[in-house]
Amino acid sequence: MITAHPGLPEFDYIWPESLIEASKFLADHPGEAIPFMGGTDIFVRMRDGFIKSKYLVDVKCLEESDRITFDPEAGLSLGAAVNMNRVIASPEIQQVYPLLSEAAHTVASYQLRTRATVVGNLCNASPAGDTTGACVVLDGTLLVHGVDGFRTESLKTFFLGPGKTRLKPGDIVRAIQFPLPPPGYSARYYKLGRNASGDLAIVGVTVLGFPDDSAPSGYRFRIALASVAPVPLVPLEAEKILTNEPITPENITKAARAAMDACNPISDVRGSARYRKLMVRNLTEKLIREVWQKIGNGR
Structure with missing residues (x-):
């Protein structure tokens, strides 16, 4: 049990060793456990009483979630733990997907961008998300791991309302994937x-x-x-x-x-x-x- 700072409720911090273990724990504790990545949104919402979770499940170090992978034929994959400052600094993103860098640079301050992630921005499902528009027009697709394995989710149908998405208990977004942008765009x-x-x-x-x-x-x-x-x-x-x-x-x-x-x-x-x-x-x-x-x- 972690004794939180004033204003935060107490919670248990869970460090799973695999995606399978993390998905199972989240599925076994619906309404009590949520995935934890950068924490820039979760801690604020916990402090303000909008999230009342007993368990925070750390998923930022699982199975290549911190990788930026670019293939000149397949496109770009951003791991869920890739923070905004890495998006801004990536040569491949600057050259091929400069819109992502431009949008990421508008997020909060430099210090917060070392924790905030593009995937976290999407999963937070704020109507005001700074990188969401770029991800939508670049035709991003989420790679999601759940209790039944991997699947993809289109951003076109991902958002259901403020703070609400199609993710189910046990789901963890592993990465966001982008095809190559249209020529001459x-x-x-x-x-x-x-x-x-x-x-x-x-x-x-x-x-x-x-x-x-x-x-x-x-x-x-x-x-x-x-x-x-x-x-x-x-x-x-x-x-x-x-x-x-x-x-x-x-x-x-x-x-x-x-x-x-x-x-x-x-x-x-x-x-x-x-x-x-x-x-x-x-x-x-x-x-x-x-x-x-x-x-x-x-x-």
Whole structure:
């Protein structure tokens, strides 16, 4: 039993020796045990009474979970224990997946980024997650180990609500995997916050675009929005406009308005619902234009 700091409840710290052992313990203690990785979210939520777990199961040292693996044909695999600063510093990620580095750099402070992980950010299922949009538009897939072995989970259906995912008791996310990005792509992430670092996003917008001769417009765009819905939001109508209609200033504005209409934000101390919707429109238009300037030249 660990005697916690003031404000934290007491809990037992479990150090399993394998994924199989960890999954079994978690499955045998539903509602009492949760996986523990970096702790940047779990400890805050325990302190505030949102998590009341008897056991923290440390899974950060299990079976290659701290590895970054890049294959020029297969793509990228980020182990669940890879922290944000390693994502920022990785030469392969900087060269092939710079959007991931850009998004990771907006997370909190340098000190917290030595503990915070991309996989932990996803499993926390915050609508304001900084790296979630990048993972969605880069078509990330989670490798999950459960009591029945390994399976994959698409991020498109992974999030069920704030703090809720498709993970079941016994499930441990082993890694997130990305295919190679589309040829000729460009992508941007913009986080609107009250200060430069350390704050949750009031609005987060991620835009990725690439040439595609099979699309009526000759291009396809992927868009993900943060802090404007209970789960990370993909504004499908906005994407369809950019796929099916010529890429013109008027249609970019039209797509940005469609993104605004798709979101359903709340009002809180960081910003009103109306303000968030307007910022979605403005930032989506800004990023589509920036991406379009890069992918549209020379075609």
